[in-house]
Amino acid sequence: MSISKNLSDIQAIINKNAQEHGRDPSQVSLVAVSKRQSDAAIRDALDSGHRIFGENRVQEAQAHWMMHRQSGNYTDLILHLIGPLQTNKVKDAVALFDVIETLDREKLARALGKEMQKQERQLPCFIQVNTGEEAQKSGVYPSDLEEFYAFCVRECGLDVTGLMCIPPIDEPAAMHFGLLNRLTHNLGLTHLSMGMSADYPKAVALGATYIRVGTGIFGVRSDTN
Ligand SMILES: *Cc1c(COP(=O)(O)O)cnc(C)c1O
Numbered sequence: 001m002s003i004s005k006n007l008s009d010i011q012a013i014i015n016k017n018a019q020e021h022g023r024d025p026s027q028v029s030l031v032a033v034s035k036r037q038s039d040a041a042i043r044d045a046l047d048s049g050h051r052i053f054g055e056n057r058v059q060e061a062q063a064h065w066m067m068h069r070q071s072g073n074y075t076d077l078i079l080h081l082i083g084p085l086q087t088n089k090v091k092d093a094v095a096l097f098d099v100i101e102t103l104d105r106e107k108l109a110r111a112l113g114k115e116m117q118k119q120e121r122q123l124p125c126f127i128q129v130n131t132g133e134e135a136q137k138s139g140v141y142p143s144d145l146e147e148f149y150a151f152c153v154r155e156c157g158l159d160v161t162g163l164m165c166i167p168p169i170d171e172p173a174a175m176h177f178g179l180l181n182r183l184t185h186n187l188g189l190t191h192l193s194m195g196m197s198a199d200y201p202k203a204v205a206l207g208a209t210y211i212r213v214g215t216g217i218f219g220v221r222s223d224t225n
Pocket of ligand 1: 033035056082083166196197198212213214215216
């Protein structure tokens with residue numbers, strides 16, 4: 001299996017789906033989800049020119065990416081945090097990542113606002129929306145979104161530029177992608193992060209500006225979850 005070929009195959013599908021739906025393919029970015037992948041696999045993706053990656057744990061992201069950041073070889077590297085963020089990890093997250101996709105509660109918004117000011121790093125943030133209103137899942141309910149967005153921007157000074165969702169596994173993803181699209185436009189935001197290995201073509205059709213693909217690029221992860 002070739003990571004380079006997977007990346008170009010996925011890019012071709014993005015291009016095709018975007019064009020078929022009257023969208024400019026350059027408006028869709030592929031976030032390569034490198035969680036629980038080997039350093040060699042990550043290096044393959046870097047060698048093939050890919051620069052946007054997603055990680056769901058701060059500590060693992062540091063292990064994967066600190067050396068590449070410090071090497072100075074990849075000045076255009078962009079790291080997205082796509083997993084839940086504990087407030088005690090906010091300092092490390094703000095130092096390492098470029099985009100926070102999982103803004104999901106007031107306490108976190110406050111902590112991020114403070115830390116970004118302290119480090120003078122104003123990172124773009126996406127609010128994670130729990131479109132399926134699943135009790136066990138992170139994210140703001142659609143009905144609370146407007147108020148939470150206003151809180152993040154006005155009270156915490158965060159640069160909220162988009163929304164992100166992880167649809168329920170037992171429902172058609174398209175319904176949730178459509179909902180996220182409407183919510184994004186209602187708030188006048190630019191970015192929609194939605195779609196994973198199994199459903200990204202549909203997400204592109206429904207307006208995604210970031211898709212998050214892991215196994216489709218790297219193959220199965222070192223354990224399942
Ligand atoms: C792991 C993960 C992905 C990637 O999932 P694949 O099915 O491997 O493409 C995307 N988004 C989030 C939030 C994830 O945790």
